[in-house]
Amino acid sequence: MSANTRSVFSTAAGRLCPDCGQPVAHCRCADRRAQQVRGDGVVRIHRETKGRGGKGVTLIKGLALNEADLKAMATRMKQHCGTGGTVKDGVIEIQGDNREHLLAWLAEQGIKAKLAGG
Numbered sequence: 001m002s003a004n005t006r007s008v009f010s011t012a013a014g015r016l017c018p019d020c021g022q023p024v025a026h027c028r029c030a031d032r033r034a035q036q037v038r039g040d041g042v043v044r045i046h047r048e049t050k051g052r053g054g055k056g057v058t059l060i061k062g063l064a065l066n067e068a069d070l071k072a073m074a075t076r077m078k079q080h081c082g083t084g085g086t087v088k089d090g091v092i093e094i095q096g097d098n099r100e101h102l103l104a105w106l107a108e109q110g111i112k113a114k115l116a117g118g
């Protein structure tokens with residue numbers, strides 16, 4: 001390795017975080033990101049079929065939750081709908097067209113949502 005090459009790998013400190021430059025073992029960036037509230041609280045339920053074939057997916061956008069809470073909520077939605085799903089960039093994706101289903105479920109949780117587009 002050339003002496004001029006700056007590597008994110010350091011044998012002494014382990015891998016360094018590209019965001020804060022701290023050793024990953026001491027870095028809290030992931031925690032901070034996980035705690036960050038993603039949505040604006042205006043909850044919209046979309047359906048997306050483009051490029052997915054078949055029934056498409058239901059997208060739940062705008063939930064004012066952090067990443068960890070979004071994942072927990074996605075898990076409950078998947079159980080409720082009996083289908084798969086994931087969380088991507090602060091948006092919950094649930095397999096299939098479950099818009100009406102999830103609208104009613106969110107209302108039960110005291111979360112006002114509206115159907116949008118799709």
Ligand SMILES: [Zn+2]
Pocket residue numbers: 017018019020021022027028029030
């Ligand atoms: Zn960091």
